[in-house]
Amino acid sequence: MATLGTKLRKLRDDKKMSQSQIADMLGISQSAYNKWEADQAKPSSDNLLKLSxxxxxxxxxxxxxxxxIVSNNIFKDSSVSHHIFNYAQTVNMQSPExxxxxxxxxxxxxxxIESQNKLIENLLKK
Structure with missing residues (x-):
């Protein structure tokens, strides 16, 4: 099973970029980024979004x-917040707020999204 660090390393290698270049783009230190690739630390949700x-x-x-944490049905699941909470704990987010x-x-x-779906349904009925 591929780790997050392994995936980040492959994505970086595919772009032929250095850890420093990626770290600069994210506004973090190269050593912090290195810890992600070495699976010694996890990126914040903001940095995960930037990376994706x-x-x-x-x-x-x-x-x-x-x-x-993420299953094949996470985005279809009504308990997405449960997955987000679990991920927050995984990346050591200590702030309950x-x-x-x-x-x-x-x-x-x-x-x-529910409101948008209702609007689309109403438009399709017309």
């Missing part, structure tokens, strides 16, 4: 088969 966008890889692919904010944001996103 930079490498044009879905965040699900980065986490899949890595932590065991941060976790609460992430969960609230997820709930808001879910409500917006």
């Amino acid at each position: 966008e930079f490498h044009n890889v879905d965040m699900k692919e980065l986490l899949e088969e890595t932590t065991g 941060l976790v609460d904010n992430i969960l609230k944001n997820q709930e808001q996103i879910t409500k917006l």
Whole structure:
């Protein structure tokens, strides 16, 4: 099973970039990035998002088969907030306020998606 560090190393190698170049792009030190590739530390959720966008890889692919938190149905699952909470614990987010904010944001996103689906259904009926 590929670790997050292994995946980050392969993605970086594919772009023929150094750890320093990736670290500069993220605004972190090269030694911090090195710890991610060595699986000695985990990136924050913000940095994971930046990495997934930079490498044009879905965040699900980065986490899949890595932590065991993301299942094939995470985005279809109504308990996405549970997965986010577990991931927050995995990356050592010690701030309960941060976790609460992430969960609230997820709930808001879910409500917006539900509203969007209703609007689309109404448009299709016309």
